[in-house]
Amino acid sequence: MSVETISPAPIVRRRLLPRRLTLVVGAGILLVFLVLALTAPLVAPYDPIYQNAEVRLQPPSLAHLFGTDNFGRDILSRVIWGARIDLQIAVIGVLFPFLIGTTVGTVAGFFGGVVDAAFMRLVDIILAFPFLVLMLSIIAILGPGLGSFYIAMALVGWVSYARLIRAQMLVLKSSDYAVAAVSLGFSRTRIMFRHLLPNAIAGSIVFSMSDATLVLLSGAAVSYLGLGVQPPLAEWGVMVAEGQSFITTGWWIAVFPGLSIVTLAFGFSLLGDALGELLGVHE
Amino acid sequence: MITKWKSVGLAALLAGLTLTASYAEAAGVLTIGRREDSTTFDPIKTAQNIDNWVFSNVYDVLIRVDKAGTKLEPGLAESWSTSEDGLTYVLKIRDAKFSDGSPLTAEDAAYSLLRVRDDAGSLWSDSYKVIDTAVATDPRTLTIKLKNPSAPFLSTLALPNASVISKAGMESLGPEAYAEKPIASGAFTVDEWRRGDRVILNKNPNFWQAERVKLDGVEWISVPDDNTRMLNVQAGQLDAAIFVPFSRVAELKKDANLSVLTDPSTREDHLLINHAHGDLGKKEVRMALDMAIDKKAIVDAVTFGAGTVANSYIPKGALYYYADNLQRPYDPEGAKKLLADAGVSNLTLNYLIRAGDEVDEQTAVLVQQQLAKAGITANLQKVDPSQEWDMVVAGEYDISVNYWTNDILDPDQKTTFVLGHDSNNNYSTNYKNDAVKDLVAKARLELDPKKREAMYVELQKMAKADVNWIDLYYSPYINVSRKNVEGFYQNPLGRFFLEDTVKN
Numbered sequence: 001m002s003v004e005t006i007s008p009a010p011i012v013r014r015r016l017l018p019r020r021l022t023l024v025v026g027a028g029i030l031l032v033f034l035v036l037a038l039t040a041p042l043v044a045p046y047d048p049i050y051q052n053a054e055v056r057l058q059p060p061s062l063a064h065l066f067g068t069d070n071f072g073r074d075i076l077s078r079v080i081w082g083a084r085i086d087l088q089i090a091v092i093g094v095l096f097p098f099l100i101g102t103t104v105g106t107v108a109g110f111f112g113g114v115v116d117a118a119f120m121r122l123v124d125i126i127l128a129f130p131f132l133v134l135m136l137s138i139i140a141i142l143g144p145g146l147g148s149f150y151i152a153m154a155l156v157g158w159v160s161y162a163r164l165i166r167a168q169m170l171v172l173k174s175s176d177y178a179v180a181a182v183s184l185g186f187s188r189t190r191i192m193f194r195h196l197l198p199n200a201i202a203g204s205i206v207f208s209m210s211d212a213t214l215v216l217l218s219g220a221a222v223s224y225l226g227l228g229v230q231p232p233l234a235e236w237g238v239m240v241a242e243g244q245s246f247i248t249t250g251w252w253i254a255v256f257p258g259l260s261i262v263t264l265a266f267g268f269s270l271l272g273d274a275l276g277e278l279l280g281v282h283e
Numbered sequence: 284m285i286t287k288w289k290s291v292g293l294a295a296l297l298a299g300l301t302l303t304a305s306y307a308e309a310a311g312v313l314t315i316g317r318r319e320d321s322t323t324f325d326p327i328k329t330a331q332n333i334d335n336w337v338f339s340n341v342y343d344v345l346i347r348v349d350k351a352g353t354k355l356e357p358g359l360a361e362s363w364s365t366s367e368d369g370l371t372y373v374l375k376i377r378d379a380k381f382s383d384g385s386p387l388t389a390e391d392a393a394y395s396l397l398r399v400r401d402d403a404g405s406l407w408s409d410s411y412k413v414i415d416t417a418v419a420t421d422p423r424t425l426t427i428k429l430k431n432p433s434a435p436f437l438s439t440l441a442l443p444n445a446s447v448i449s450k451a452g453m454e455s456l457g458p459e460a461y462a463e464k465p466i467a468s469g470a471f472t473v474d475e476w477r478r479g480d481r482v483i484l485n486k487n488p489n490f491w492q493a494e495r496v497k498l499d500g501v502e503w504i505s506v507p508d509d510n511t512r513m514l515n516v517q518a519g520q521l522d523a524a525i526f527v528p529f530s531r532v533a534e535l536k537k538d539a540n541l542s543v544l545t546d547p548s549t550r551e552d553h554l555l556i557n558h559a560h561g562d563l564g565k566k567e568v569r570m571a572l573d574m575a576i577d578k579k580a581i582v583d584a585v586t587f588g589a590g591t592v593a594n595s596y597i598p599k600g601a602l603y604y605y606a607d608n609l610q611r612p613y614d615p616e617g618a619k620k621l622l623a624d625a626g627v628s629n630l631t632l633n634y635l636i637r638a639g640d641e642v643d644e645q646t647a648v649l650v651q652q653q654l655a656k657a658g659i660t661a662n663l664q665k666v667d668p669s670q671e672w673d674m675v676v677a678g679e680y681d682i683s684v685n686y687w688t689n690d691i692l693d694p695d696q697k698t699t700f701v702l703g704h705d706s707n708n709n710y711s712t713n714y715k716n717d718a719v720k721d722l723v724a725k726a727r728l729e730l731d732p733k734k735r736e737a738m739y740v741e742l743q744k745m746a747k748a749d750v751n752w753i754d755l756y757y758s759p760y761i762n763v764s765r766k767n768v769e770g771f772y773q774n775p776l777g778r779f780f781l782e783d784t785v786k787n
Contacts, residue, residue, distance in 0.1 A: 051652055053580060070530065071584060071648060144638075144665055226638030226665045231648050245641045247510055249534050 023274035029267030037083040046074035048081040049232040057250050067252035069242065075256050078234035082257060085235045086216060086264065089149070093215035094208050096154035101161020102197070102204060108162065109169025109200075110192050116166070123159045131156065135218065136227065144227040149219060160211065161204050168200035202279040209272025213265040220261050236261045311499030313768065313786050316512040316524035320479050320505040325462035326446045327398060327405040332688065332777055335443045337482055337503050339778045342446030342467040343490075345374060345392060345425075346437060348692055352547070352775030353602070355437055355692065359387065359447055359468065359491075360425070369432035369730050374425040379491040381449045382472040389419035394450040396427070404458075407444045410696070432728055434735060435693035442691050443778070470496050470782040480505060490782075497785045509641075516541065516763050522786060523764035523771050528641065529587045532761060540766050545589065545759040546773045549598040549689035552590075554650070554753040559713040560681050563632075567625040569750035572682075573611045575618040575657035576650055582756050585645045589761065593754035595743045596701055600775065603694050603739035609747045618657040634661040635675065635683035637668040646684050646755075675711045684755065685710075689776060694739055695727050702746055714751040 036043060045065075052072035060067040066075035108119040126134070135152045142148035172178060173196060181191045220237030222228040229235035231242075236257035243254030275281075319333050326338060347358035360374040379387045400411035413436065415428045429436065439445065452466030464473045468491070471484035481504040486496050504521065506512040509528045515521040517538060527535065527543065536543050554576070562568045578592040594610040597603060622630060632654075636647045644665070651661045661682070666674065675683055689697060701710050703723040709715075719742065726738040747754075764771045767787040772780050 049652070051584075051649065053584060056584065070645065230663050230665060231644065232651060232663075242644075245509060245528055245530055248514075249530060 019274060019277055022270050023278070026267050026270030026272075026274055029263060030271060033083050033087060033264055033267070036080050037087050040081050040084055044074075044077035044080040046077040048078045048234045049073065057246070059250070060252055066256045067250070069239075069250070069253045070246060075239075075252060078239060079236070079256055079260050082234040082236045082239060082260065083264075085146075085229055085233065086219065086261070089146070089219035089235075090212045090216045090264070090268065092150050093153045093157070093219060094212050096150065097157030097211070098161055098204065098208050100154060101158035102165050102201065104158065105162035105165025106169055106192050106197055106200070109166035110173055110188070110196065112170075119162065120166070123162055126156060126159050132218065132221070135222065136225075139222065139227045144230065146229055149222055149228050153215060153218070157211070157215070160207065164204050164207060165197075165200055168203060169196060172196045172200055203281050206272055206276040206279060206281045209268050209275060212268040213272075216261065216265055216268070311497075311786060312502060313498050313500070313771075313781070313784060314502045314504055314520075314522045316504050316506040316515055316521040318505065318507055318509075318512075318526050321476070321482055321503070323462045324465045324473060324476075325404075325458060326444045326448070327402055327407060328462065329444070330406045335690075336773075336777055336779060337484075338446070338465075338467075339443045339469070340471050340501070340781045341465060341469045341473060341484065342443065342448070343379070343469045344441055344443060344446050345376075346440045348441050348774065348776055348778065350772070350774055350780060352549075352600075352692070355441055358441070359392065360440075363437070370429050372427040372429070372436070373420075374427070376423050376425055377491060378423075379468055380489040381452065381466050381468050382487050382489055383449070383452065383466050384489055385449065385451060385466075387447065387449070387468050388422045389425040390422065391450045392425045392447050393417040393419050394453075395447045396445060398448070398453075399445050407442070410439050410442070411445070432730060434727060434730055435691065435695040438691040438693035439696075444690075471501060474500065492782065496782045498781065501781055513763070516765065519765065522768050523762060525760070525762045525773075527761040527763050529585065529589050529758075529761070532587060532589060535763055542764050542766055542768075544762045544764065544771060544773075546762070547600055547775050548758065548760045548773075548777070549601050549775045550686055550758050550760075551593055551596065551598045551688075552646075552684060552686040552755045552758065553593070553596065554755060555675065555680070555683045555685050555710065555712055556750070556752055557678055557681055557711070557713060558715070559678060562625075562627045562630060563681060565625055565627070566749060567621050568627055568630070569753075570611065571618040571621040571625075571657065572654070572659070573750050573753050574614045574621065575654050575659060576753060576755070577613040577653050578755055579613070580653070581646055581649055584649055585642055586756065586758055590756040590758035593756050594747070596697065596746055596752070596754060597694050597739070597743060598689065598775075599757050601689060601694065602692055603736050605740045605743045608743050615653070615657040618659075622658065628658075629660070630658070631660040631662065632681040634663050635671055635680040636663055636665050637671045638665045640668065643684055650684075676707075678708070678711060678713065691776070698723055698726070698739070698742060702742060702751060709751065712752055714749065716745065716749055716751075719745050719749070 050073065054072065055068050056072045057070055058064055058068040064074050064076065066079060068074055104119055108116040134156050138152035138155060139148045142151060178191065178196060181195050219228060223235050223237035224241040229238050231238060239257035240254045246253050321334050321337050322331065323329050323334055324338050324341065326342060344358045345360040346355050349356045359377055359379055361377040363372060363374045365372055376389045376392055381387055396411065396414060396417045399405050399407050400414055413429050413431065413433045415430045417425065417427045420426045447468060449466040453461050463476060470487060470490050472487045473482065474485040475483040481502050484501040486499055490496065506515060512524045513527065513531055513535065516524045532543055535541055556563050556569055556572065558564050582588065582590045582592055591599065595605055595608045634647060634651065637643045647663050651663060654661045674680055687697060699705055700707060702719050704720040722738055722742055726735055729735045729738060760773045762771065762773065769785045769787065770783045
């Protein structure tokens with residue numbers, strides 16, 4: 001007797017790069033920027049804020065690989081130092097929303113009822129506002145600066161994580177092992193954070209990678225508008241803003257920091273994709 | 284979301300290019316690009332160049348400032364005389380018409396002056412409070428009596444905000460409708476005003492110098508992005524553009540199809556110092572700041588050499604400018620020593636800047652580094668432009684760069700504002716010197732030009748000695764036009780002489 005099993009035709013997803021390569025390239029890009037950021041004082045050829053009136057608006061050359069800006073500051077050095085701030089933006093800007101959102105989502109999903117309703121209505125209210133508008137208003141109230149940006153990010157960004165985790169919790173809390181844990185008399189805290197959360201969190205980790213891209217771009221946008229990093233500190237968004245007035249006469253001032261933003265964002269995206277596949281999360 | 288794409292840099296340029304508006308192609312119509320659109324055509328309700336520069340060619344004034352911006356010449360008043368005691372002015376009004384064809388009389392002129400003095404919405408009433416009465420003694424004669432003698436009075440009659448309006452027109456239309464489409468007597472009339480986009484002007488056939496006007500019309504088009512506006516002129520979509528950024532001058536000069544026009548202006552940029560804040564009240568500290576700032580470097584790096592270093596609050600070329608005024612040399616070591624002698628160490632200042640103002644930001648980055656060399660820390664605080672002004676007025680700053688352009692020929696207006704100790708705390712600096720205050724008041728009443736000039740020279744010396752603020756640089760108006768446009772000119776007070784402009 002033979003049983004024939006008809007396996008469904010495999011769904012072929014078109015991908016830009018093979019899975020392995022996605023992971024390697026994504027992680028590679030992040031690693032390069034991380035190393036640059038950590039070793040900025042060593043690898044940057046010049047002081048990023050030193051103004052040299054004699055080499056103003058120089059196009060890329062051997063002495064200044066990325067050229068110089070209108071104050072004679074070396075663009076390459078500024079891009080390298082800028083990596084410190086932009087990576088910091090991407091990490092801190094994701095970390096706090098992640099922690100807040102995960103905690104809120106876990107509690108709301110696990111307890112349900114009034115707690116859940118209250119938190120989810122709050123989420124609805126925050127989602128009702130366009131993301132950037134809400135961010136900009138919070139920063140406008142707190143005053144410009146990176147600190148304000150992080151606070152605004154934490155206040156606005158956590159809602160996505162809360163929703164993701166809550167949905168997972170709703171499914172998991174009726175699973176067999178959860179019921180078993182309850183009947184064994186474990187405390188709620190233990191069940192929530194030791195048993196359920198580790199199984200619910202994969203999706204959030206993957207999401208945090210694409211969120212890092214969004215945070216990075218928001219940070220650059222906010223700085224571009226003059227509400228984030230303050231001059232003379234080098235940050236890519238600020239540099240693009242400073243270079244905008246020279247776009248037809250000195251393209252290199254805005255283009256190199258612009259490319260850096262794109263590359264780093266690309267790195268986060270790739271890593272997010274690869275992690276999603278590794279952890280078996282389907283979007 | 285557009286801002287996100289702007290981060291990519293070049294995309295901003297592409298977006299700008301695709302967003303350009305459509306342009307009229309009529310032969311005799313001059314299209315001029317500028318940053319912002321007008322806000323009103325009611326002369327008394329604005330103090331902004333964006334309004335004055337446009338309605339100056341729609342309205343006419345009793346007395347005009349000449350093309351060079353140095354003397355007064357007849358406008359709607361063909362002649363005038365002053366009484367011995369300087370209290371009575373008699374103006375002979377010329378035979379002119381409003382754009383609706385009705386005659387312009389001394390009655391209209393009197394009405395206009397009393398309106399700018401008395402109307403609740405007038406931003407200029409203080410300048411005209413000196414008028415006691417203004418009456419039409421006959422249809423061609425305007426008699427003005429002053430409360431006290433005033434040397435700058437004739438100059439204030441040339442202010443565009445005191446333009447002659449039609450009494451009958453204002454009364455029949457009402458101020459709201461009049462501010463949209465005024466009945467005036469200048470070279471052009473408002474044909475259409477598309478808010479936020481453009482002002483369309485037509486030649487006024489009833490203008491008393493109508494034969495002088497060569498253009499059929501003018502369109503003032505707002506193109507906010509500097510790069511886009513310049514590209515539009517380069518591509519021939521605009522005949523001319525104003526507010527050319529300093530950074531673009533060299534490149535535009537290379538274009539054979541364009542003329543880059545640098546006309547002398549009365550713009551003076553200065554660093555405001557809040558004397559009420561701690562050590563800034565000490566004269567030595569302010570002198571140290573003056574010595575620590577390299578004005579030449581600002582002229583080179585920010586204005587790309589277009590400006591000149593300033594040595595007085597009165598702009599170079601303006602009435603009573605004192606060319607030999609003190610110019611403290613750039614000397615960071617000397618500044619350090621001055622600070623040490625004054626017992627001041629670790630001076631930390633809050634430097635307020637306007638977000639999005641390219642020149643202000645560039646100056647700030649430069650000044651910050653210069654001050655650091657003298658051991659002074661400047662923390663930059665970037666805020667929205669309108670908020671920045673509110674904060675300056677409220678005294679919530681240590682230092683901040685601002686600028687002034689003269690509205691009238693006479694130095695009294697600016698001097699009163701900067702040194703006269705009137706209601707604005709001397710341009711929000713909280714500067715106090717009673718000897719200076721008294722001299723400002725005396726100079727206003729002095730009718731002998733020689734004695735008056737000596738007084739203003741003394742004032743410029745005293746202000747510099749006290750470092751009321753730090754004079755940075757003077758800069759010209761920089762405009763660009765296509766080669767086929769001739770006579771596109773702006774006088775030092777900002778008035779465009781479009782009645783003499785030709786488009787070939």
